[in-house]
Amino acid sequence: MTWVDMVRSLLTERARELGFISIGFVRPQRPPFFDQYMERLSQKKHGDMSWLERGREIREAPQRLLQGCKTIICLAFPYSAEKPATRDGFTLSRYSQPDLEDYHVRLKTLCGSLVDVLEEHWEGCKNRVCVDSVPLMERSVAYAAGMGFFGKNNMLIIPGYGSYFYLAEILTTAPLETGETRPMESQCGDCRQCVANCPTGALRGPYTLDASRCLSYLTIEYKGELDHESGTRMAKCFFGCDRCQEVCPFNGDEGASRAFLPSTREFLEMDESVFEAEFGRTALSRAGLRKIKSNIMAVTNAER
Ligand code: SF4
Ligand code: SF4
Structure with missing residues (x-):
């Protein structure tokens, strides 16, 4: 087993212990569907979410987020399929999990534990944790990492699990990507x-x-x-x-x-x-x- 394989395997094992359902390693590159993203922007289909117009260069080249970035580690963390509801029967989206701390904070802490593993086993590596906080095309990057396929609903779907999960990334200067990733073909079939x-x-x-x-x-x-x-x-x-x-x-x-x-x-x-x-x-x-x-x-x- 090479050192890269060993570090990947340690990270994978630790990620599972922390509750992540999937982990992928991918080279920082122009994300799939970047052109479609730009087209949607030009057609003004993003409402008043003006931040989507910013950071175009970073979305196109995510390695700009960390000098010397060699790998993006993508992580999926599940949320409950149970729908939060008020006492009088109104509901909220599942991902909101209003009985728990904001997932951005929780995931950053969990990713911090993986950064500890990285720093312990890859001397001098630099790392940056991202949880929906920077202009990164998270689903596209996770797709490029081979973690799931894009459903017709634009969600990333992990076969055998579904789409109820958050995404997080760790950008690292450690060269952990081995070129084995292949995007997954859609499994939607005729469903609409x-x-x-x-x-x-x-x-x-x-x-x-x-x-x-x-x-x-x-x-x-x-x-x-x-x-x-x-x-x-x-x-x-x-x-x-x-x-x-x-x-x-x-x-x-x-x-x-x-x-x-x-x-x-x-x-x-x-x-x-x-x-x-x-x-x-x-x-x-x-x-x-x-x-x-x-x-x-x-x-x-x-x-x-
Ligand atoms: S087409 Fe069907 S399988 Fe595909 S994302 Fe939509 S509902 Fe899911
Ligand atoms: S695209 Fe999905 S989340 Fe948006 S309104 Fe339609 S069903 Fe709801």
Whole structure:
């Protein structure tokens, strides 16, 4: 076994112990689908997510994120298929996990343990952990690393697991990529469930997302108020949208929901200090209380 193989195997073993479901090693390179990404930007399908327009050079050449970068280590960490819900039956996207600390923080800590392994076994290596915090085309890079295939819903799907996972990366100057990675072919076949069930038409066709119409964007990033029509399309979900994932056969049954959150009425009456104390360290803080209240108004008004 070569030293590279040994370090990869130690990292893989440690990653499994930490709860990661998949790990991949890939050379930093122009990510697959970069041209499609640029095309979507030129067609203004990113709503007011102006940060997607920034860092184009980095997205195209991710090695710019770390001088001397030789490898990107991609990692997938699972989240529960159980849907978080309020006591009165409204729901949130699964990835929000509002009973846990924001996944950005949790994953950075876990990746830190892998950096320890790297530093211990590759003297002098430099490393940088990225969790959805830099202009990196995470899914494309993980796809290039051979970790999964792109579904028609634009999600990365790991066969045998599905798409309910977060992605994280460690960029390293250690040359751990051995040229064995091969992107995985799509396994969607004739299925079109995700396209057929998208409530807004954001998924205009296979692999074609108009983010400006997507409820994940509209209920979290979009700064404006949602109209009645959006409220009706949200069904009972006021934070994010999982529709194109929960109909996907690779994710199995829709799964149960767990009603442990305050009711929508309690959210509407909540003040900032209570929200900060209860949810300030969770993914809900990214949208903020004002946006959450506005979403709840849209979804509950549409129910009347
Ligand atoms: S997250 Fe919801 S709105 Fe967005 S593409 Fe998927 S199903 Fe459509
Ligand atoms: S729902 Fe069907 S078409 Fe869509 S990603 Fe899943 S398998 Fe592919």
